[in-house]
Amino acid sequence: MKAEIIAVGTELLLGQIVNTNAQFLSQRLATLGIDVYFQTVVGDNAARLREAIRVASGRADLVLFTGGLGPTQDDLTKETLADLLGRKIDIHGPSMAKIEALFASRGMPMVESNRKQAFMLEGSEPLPNETGLAIGDALTVEHTHYMLLPGPPREMRPMFDGPGVQWLTPRLDVRRPIYSRLLRFAGIGESNLEAALLELIDGQSDPTIAPYAKEGEVALRISTKADDEAEALARIDRTVDAIKERVGEFIYAQDDIAIEEAVVRLLRNSMRTMAAAESLSGGLLAELTTSIPGSSSEFLGSVVVYTNAMKHKLLGIPMAQLEGAGAPGAVSESTAIMMAERIRDIAGSDFGVALTGVAGPSESEGKPVGLVYLAIAQSGHQTEVFTLHLEGGRESIRLRAVKAAFYRLWLALKG
């Protein structure tokens, strides 16, 4: 089945928002074994939308729309498609009742245009909207399937994943789904990973091996199409084994989780805890960790000690260590070690992790941008310290430093 995604909205053509809906739907359709051949973006303009539908209907079996289902005059998707297909517009009763009830409960008069959100094409199947008001719609006309989804991602995504997929499934002509597995890497950069696997990536076309960058990390997706699931999985396993032979020590997960989540899971499973002292990373390590729900059991807290005075006051690091002639300075191995050990002792955690370095844009203490010291203190072990030389801008250096810290924690937890 060949699909085309049409995103409707002038805000996309003005560059005010980026078309994440196309990305989401493309990923989902790939999983269903549907090939997306084109993505189109068109504005809130009936004539040009009509033209886009005409082109898409001529080259796709499935046309998915996002956007243009709302209550305003600019929302034209249902009306334009109905006009082009020669269908009337019906009102979906349950959706209309829901809209009326909402306005009544708020004590607001209902504006006529809100009725539009209950529109459906004659003979179509409504797709319920669990997270918004505008109903979706699906129908088949002359062997072409049309599916109309709302524009806001928090409405579009659950509608597609629920009623959308349910409507599509029996209509898939050949069910030859794509099977894929994601390998997530830490402690290795994208170019080194590609160099290590070059022969493997170039030498095989099935399964495909697609590298792509995740924020501060790297991932590989191994994909194959097959009628038979067992056959597909066996093929993927063989490719994964070949990758493991070359770079296995850097694979921390076979599903889509970030390294910080892998660390929190290992802490949880081993009933251990961590705390952090951050200088150059300025709270990013804490922020990534605490964004994982429930992490407060494993992550006891952190200090962002951006200035020397704060390193002294909160962690008790002697000023003579940090400043003055001959002092190692804030950016040094010995300061990193002290920070990690002090925060571990203060928090009473199993691990203390510390980052100090120069994120830029300019050097500090005569030390170059990108120089970072990372220390991991673990009760009952000697504190480890690592020197990193990171490239890129300020944000990139901070993120890579934090990801390196999680990778070292992960290795320590794996034991």
Add this chain to the structure above:
Amino acid sequence: MKAEIIAVGTELLLGQIVNTNAQFLSQRLATLGIDVYFQTVVGDNAARLREAIRVASGRADLVLFTGGLGPTQDDLTKETLADLLGRKIDIHGPSMAKIEALFASRGMPMVESNRKQAFMLEGSEPLPNETGLAIGDALTVEHTHYMLLPGPPREMRPMFDGPGVQWLTPRLDVRRPIYSRLLRFAGIGESNLEAALLELIDGQSDPTIAPYAKEGEVALRISTKADDEAEALARIDRTVDAIKERVGEFIYAQDDIAIEEAVVRLLRNSMRTMAAAESLSGGLLAELTTSIPGSSSEFLGSVVVYTNAMKHKLLGIPMAQLEGAGAPGAVSESTAIMMAERIRDIAGSDFGVALTGVAGPSESEGKPVGLVYLAIAQSGHQTEVFTLHLEGGRESIRLRAVKAAFYRLWLALKG
């Protein structure tokens, strides 16, 4: 002038990456007064790329391509366009020399396919690539302009902004640029802002007033097209004045900076400093602040005191305040006040800001998800405390809480 952007790359159709190039070019073209009517995405496939070019040539005066200029067999943009237009492929001498020199300097044998990066269409104008190897290309055939740009954003963006715009400028039929101004708001949500301005937004079409959401904040773009710059700016001024009459107290900037940056600027200008104590926000406030280069002069540091024990150890808050029958608890007005005052005293800063609350997913201390206490301690002033009831998921609650803190700091700094 009507433009269409064609992004070439199977990775877009698989949803592996999102089409930020289309967003970037759309924004730039709007500034030049060029209307983008369609954005298209097509895979690395000659037949379908040909079809996309054919459709675009029929409806646009300017067709911009991103992607498909690289050295691999999948890179087909130049060859396909040349074939369709009946042009030969030339080699651009200086680019070829650059590629050869690079391989020589690395002591690597040059693969034949690398020559492709120096390809140009017969009779076209090369667009130099300052940040990569693949040269861009521009030409006009039968009143249609074509511009070929590389896919990687760090190559595409400088190429468009430099040689791309230089090539386009004399070809713009009517130079009627869009003038616009961005107003950034804090302390007010998107729906309340729209409600306050409904009459204004609906009642006028020039300048247009387009609301859009920024991470945890709201912005309005006021835009107008005009031949005369002074006239355009006067029109925009009148609209801005009308907006200020209604919601002026929430406008913190007339350019594209986040509220945290506005706060750091005010601190810098008044030679004042801040420090933070974060519970539910888990380091996000520190992270946003320290991501601003040079903020270490204004932001002295913070503590992420996720657990009660850390609130006690790092800030000296009595355990009897936090736990036990009748204790106010960690999520309370009085704890927020103590946190803000203690971190201000420890850091010796002018401001201490504290956030404590329930980010979810489940309630805490019997207090509901979304309840947040925000305290601002300022030397010489009584500490202010605010109770917030925030909606949304965990990440959204954390972000809104932090943005609210910056808004209150901003108000305090404005005096």
